[in-house]
Amino acid sequence: MALTIKPGESYGFFTDTSICIGCKACEVACKEWNQLEGNDPKFLADSYDNTGQLDDQNWRHVKFIDDVPAKAVDAGNGTAWLMMSDVCKHCKHASCMDVCPTGAIIRTEFDTVFIQQDVCNGCRNCIAACPYSVIAMNSKTGTAHKCTLCYDRLQGGLQPACAKACPTQSITFGPLAELQQAADVRLAALHAQGISQAELYGRDATVYGGLNAFFLLMDKPEKYGLPNADNAGLPDRNNIGGYLAALVTGVLAVVAGLVAFRRRGES
Amino acid sequence: MIFAAAEHFVRAPQWTWYILFYFFFAGLAGGAYVLATILRVAGDPRDEPAARLGFYLSLPATLICPILLTADLGASWSRFWHMLVDVTPGDTGLNFKYWSPMSVGVWALLVFGFFVAVSALDTWARDRGGRPGGLLPGAIGRAFNIVGAIFGLLIASYTGVLLSVSNQPVWSDTWTLGGLFLASGLSGAAAAITLLVRYRPGAAYTLERLRLADAYFSILELVLLVAFFLTVIVAGTAGRTVPWLPLWIIALIGIGASMMGIRQPTRVQASGQSAAMAPVAMEATIVSILVLLAVLAMRAAVIFSAQ
DSSP, rough: OOOOOOSSEEEEEEEEEHHHOOOOOHHHHHHHHHHHOOOOOOOOOOOOOOOOSSOOOOOOOOEEEEOOOOSSSBBOOOOOEEEEEEEEBBSSHHHHHHHHHOSEEEEOSSSEEEEEEEEOOOOOOOHHHHOOOEEEEEETSSEEEEESSHHHHHHHTTTOOHHHHOTSSSSSEEEEHHHHHHHHHHHHHHHTTTTTTOEESSSTTTTOOOOSEEEEEESOGGGTOOOOOTTTOGGGGHHHHHHHHHHHHHHHHHHHHHHHHHHHHHS | OOOOOOOOOOOOOOOOHHHHHHHHHHHHHHHHHHHHHHHHHSSSSSGGHHHHHHHHHHHOOOOHHHHHHHHHOOOOOGGGGGTTTEOTTTOOOOOOTTTTTHHHHHHHHHHHHHHHHHHHHHHHHHHHHSSSTOSSSSHHHHHHHHHHHHHHHHHHHHHHHHHSSSSOOTTTGGHHHHHHHHHHHHHHHHHHHHHHHHGOGGGGGGGHHHHHHHHHHHHHHHHHHHHHHHHHHHTOOGGGGGGHHHHHHHHHHHHHHHGGGSOOOOOOOOOSSTTTTHHHHHHHHHHHHHHHHHHHHHHHHHHHHHH
């Protein structure tokens, strides 16, 4: 099925964790296309998840959440590990864009969040802000790196490398509205099968105004290391409280200074 | 509840030594300018030598700030100006985002730098340049100082707000950091001016008053420090501050030493040079050093608690 990718439309990923098999093809395809060297191999020794995290070299990361109790649901049906191909969420209200002082982080014509490498100066404010620990510094360029949602491929009319490589279609790419419809259908099917714990994350506006890369999860968001709707706040929420405290302190301090330094009659 | 975001999955930005010292010098620079302005505008004519020390101090303390900030950038130092000018192709223009404290701070530092440089030059003209009235005499000069002092207050405080405007544990769980950094910056500036009095004996008249002001600022700082711990305890992230206990203790020692100035104000006679002054000067020196260590330790404890 040919997909025509048009500037001006919203695109994204729908990552359905219920059918992720943890093969890491997405990680490999991403590194291949984006020419990411990868970090030195590490054996984390507590899981098959040896990638560990999203960072400047890992723009897709298959999270293995394998602390699930090993009890059978019924004969032949064990409880599965949770696997989730994590990625930059391309938030509608992006914390990284919120704080970026250089204007390096932009929304592209495909409604994705992109860090312009020739504008970024490596201040790392976006790293402090991203609630998903997506962005990291690249030691060679000294700039912030993350998933570009294959901006260059989209401009060439190609879908992102990870979605193309995913063998189970756990990762699907497309116009956001279509993805959201497909996700609703999938969620209804799972609920009909009695899998009531399945939920969509970032499908609606409850986290960061909605995520262009949203997920179907098989457990609570916190279990996957994702902030839930109560915890998802933009950094700028703290401006008013912070400046107000500074203002009150400033007024009191100036009054204190005037009291201490006021002219006195004595010699 | 705005600050109840207790679950954090963020990566630390690795703002470490350069940023710590930037916060330190920004506090001193802003604080020194504010104190100098209050001394000149509201103080006794005999406070003028101390006011000049404050204006002089704010110059090197401000000049070092952009150097530290530029050194901390991951990319080449030559991209520092990207903070001011958006170089996005097809969308170039000035960068100013009032909702991003880093953007606010860059502009504030630029404007404050102008005020600091002019005031230092003005002070030099009064001292050595043969112009007792300075470059900006009378009401114009005072108005100039007051506007500069407002930027001084911003420079000394915005760094705390910058930390809070993030999604980092501890930092984003409290509203106190802007006020806390300001109170401690002012306290540190009073201590630094006190230390500089030895190079300008004419400023000794103000020692007692600096000590009193320092004590007031330290009371403010203590109140904010209590509020800081309460907010992070409520958010459930107080545990991250515990490994830095030695730094918090150093901070509290400085605050305590400074607060004693309320009960035992330094008695300095106008003669200033007598042998009786030596122990007083010694005490003021020790307290000032403790206060400056506290200013640094408190910022280090806050910065490292999240990382």
